Amino acid sequence: MAEVIDRRALRTRKALHSALMSLILRKGYEATTIQDIIDEADVGRSTFYGHYTGKEDLLRNGFQILRRELTDAQRAARAGTDGAQDEPLGFSRAMFEHAAGYADVYLAMVGGRGGVVAISELRKVLSEFVRKELPAARDDGAVSRELVVQFVVGTLLTVLTWWLERRPGLTPSQADAMFRRLALNGAGASIRTRSRVG
Amino acid sequence: MAEVIDRRALRTRKALHSALMSLILRKGYEATTIQDIIDEADVGRSTFYGHYTGKEDLLRNGFQILRRELTDAQRAARAGTDGAQDEPLGFSRAMFEHAAGYADVYLAMVGGRGGVVAISELRKVLSEFVRKELPAARDDGAVSRELVVQFVVGTLLTVLTWWLERRPGLTPSQADAMFRRLALNGAGASIRTRSRVG
DNA sequence: TATGATGATGAACACCATGTTCGGTATGGT
DNA sequence: ACCATACCGAACATGGTGTTCATCATCATA
Numbered sequence: 001m002a003e004v005i006d007r008r009a010l011r012t013r014k015a016l017h018s019a020l021m022s023l024i025l026r027k028g029y030e031a032t033t034i035q036d037i038i039d040e041a042d043v044g045r046s047t048f049y050g051h052y053t054g055k056e057d058l059l060r061n062g063f064q065i066l067r068r069e070l071t072d073a074q075r076a077a078r079a080g081t082d083g084a085q086d087e088p089l090g091f092s093r094a095m096f097e098h099a100a101g102y103a104d105v106y107l108a109m110v111g112g113r114g115g116v117v118a119i120s121e122l123r124k125v126l127s128e129f130v131r132k133e134l135p136a137a138r139d140d141g142a143v144s145r146e147l148v149v150q151f152v153v154g155t156l157l158t159v160l161t162w163w164l165e166r167r168p169g170l171t172p173s174q175a176d177a178m179f180r181r182l183a184l185n186g187a188g189a190s191i192r193t194r195s196r197v198g
Numbered sequence: 199m200a201e202v203i204d205r206r207a208l209r210t211r212k213a214l215h216s217a218l219m220s221l222i223l224r225k226g227y228e229a230t231t232i233q234d235i236i237d238e239a240d241v242g243r244s245t246f247y248g249h250y251t252g253k254e255d256l257l258r259n260g261f262q263i264l265r266r267e268l269t270d271a272q273r274a275a276r277a278g279t280d281g282a283q284d285e286p287l288g289f290s291r292a293m294f295e296h297a298a299g300y301a302d303v304y305l306a307m308v309g310g311r312g313g314v315v316a317i318s319e320l321r322k323v324l325s326e327f328v329r330k331e332l333p334a335a336r337d338d339g340a341v342s343r344e345l346v347v348q349f350v351v352g353t354l355l356t357v358l359t360w361w362l363e364r365r366p367g368l369t370p371s372q373a374d375a376m377f378r379r380l381a382l383n384g385a386g387a388s389i390r391t392r393s394r395v396g
Numbered sequence: 397t398a399t400g401a402t403g404a405t406g407a408a409c410a411c412c413a414t415g416t417t418c419g420g421t422a423t424g425g426t
Numbered sequence: 427a428c429c430a431t432a433c434c435g436a437a438c439a440t441g442g443t444g445t446t447c448a449t450c451a452t453c454a455t456a
Contacts, residue, residue, distance in 0.1 A: 006424060008432050030314070033413060044434045049415065088389045112314040116228070119317075120310055134389060143376055147360050148385045151353060158352035162345050178341055186384035187346045191286045191332060206403050206452065231442060242405045247444065 013051060015041040017062055020055065024108050029059065029115035056117055063121040070125065073098045091133050092156065092179055095126075096172035099160060107164045110157065126153045155183045211249060213239040215260050218253065222306050227257065227313035254315055261319040268323065271296045289331050290354065290377055293324075294370035297358060305362045308355060324351045353381045 019041035023032040034055055038048050052058045077094040099106045109118040130152045134145070159179040163170055217239035221230040232253055236246050250256045275292040297304045307316040328350045332343070341349075357377040361368055 006432065008422095008424065012433080034415090035413060045414095046416080046418090046435080047433055050432075054415090088386075112318055116310045116314055116317075119314075143379060143385070143388055144365075145388075146364065147357070147376065147380075148388050150356050150360050151380050151385055154352045154356035155349060158348050159345070162348050166344065167342075178345065181341060182345075182349050182384065184384045184386035184389065186380065186382045186386075187341070187349055188286075188382035188384075190341055190343075190346050191382065204403065204453065210404075232444090233442065243443095244406080244445080244447090245404050248403080252444090 009051070012041075012043055012047060015043060016048065016051065016058055017065075019043075020058055020062070021105065024113055024118075025104055028108075028113040029055075029118060059114075059117050060121055063118075063125060066122075067125050067128075070095065070098060070129070074129070089133060089152070089180060089183060091129050093173065093176050095129070095156070096160070096163075096176045096179070099164070100172045103164060103168065106160065110161045110164060123153060123157070126156060130156075152183050155179060158182075207249070210239075210241055210245060213241060214246065214249065214256060215263075217241075218256055218260070219303065222311055222316075223302055226306075226311040227253075227316060257312075257315050258319060261316075261323060264320075265323050265326075268293065268296060268327070272327070287331060287350065287378060287381060289327055291371065291374045293327070293354070294358070294361075294374045294377070297362070298370045301362060301366070304358065308359045308362060321351060321355070324354060328354075350381050353377060356380075 016037060019037050020032070023036050023040060027036075032055065034045075034048060037043075037055065037058070038045055052061065073094045074091060077097075108114055109122055114122075127149060130149050134149060134152070156179060159175055159182065163175040163178075167175075214235060217235050218230070221234050221238060225234075230253065232243075232246060235241075235253065235256070236243055250259065271292045272289060275295075306312055307320055312320075325347060328347050332347060332350070354377060357373055357380065361373040361376075365373075
């Protein structure tokens, strides 16, 4: 887990990660067996266990890569626009863009195919970002800060899922607009049309 | 799956369901094996397979019970208040009350312990309810109706999870109030406090 | 209360994934 | 060229799976 230098080890790890990805896309995480992974990656059984303790370990490890990529995308976006987006929830845009690039992977994670692990890990990563984005949201007595964070993350995932599953035609910025609207203003405007039949 | 009449069959099914519940609470769904279930339920291996095709089948089946209970609670609540709650999202209150009664089970489902199956099944049940509650929400060009449904369900689950995991002391009606506020008005009010350091 | 039907039992089965061990081989860094 | 180290692959014990079958218990009726 510490400093990996040897090329052979790197090769092996990459092979295992991409094998797991292919398999998740093909048959889902739960249904994927370690046997499948090492077959797909052409790696010896003992080699696998030399690197990871099991498939969950392998998957969790993969999310560190995602975290890094997202952080970079974040920085790049911020630099590109001269730091002009201090808007609330300014980070979401870069996220939707990133998701557009890896639509198949995100779709697998966000649909059921990544198992509980993927969802909870994704939530964890997103929570970090959102928490950074809401540095001083006042904890008005009504709704606690942590609940707001969870709410924003939940909305992000809802829009993301809906986008990838049912409206893949939309652009990232369109999806982002819907996210912002829901997260900031809620669904009140779309709901208050109840027939108040006296 | 059809008409079950024989007492013996009913006994067996009940035993299996409650065994699965105990085990999910104790060690989580994924970690629970069929062996565990039939041991806990004191039921023969072949008997299990005579009723269900596997543990997933058993769990899915259990959610039909939940659906029925929720529907009843719904009807009861509506009857109790002389149909006075035509408010938007009026159904949520009964749901939080119900959750308070089975806090441990809900907690297991909503945390990771119920596996992907439980979460997706719970989402399905809740989506039905929400869809019924938003009969004619206008599909304003901005946000599609189905997205609104998913958003409301997501918010419901977010608040539910946060409540059961971190603020179990709150009353159902307090949790419900937070849900309403977030679902209807979003988090804008809690967020627009960014330090706009020029 | 006797009876036929149906459900439950539990042992036995082949099958497959798991996680570990170990002697041997190939490839890396220097 | 050397040696450390990563990989290999076969073998192993373990444990869960899903099925079958003969036997026994319990149910619904007459």
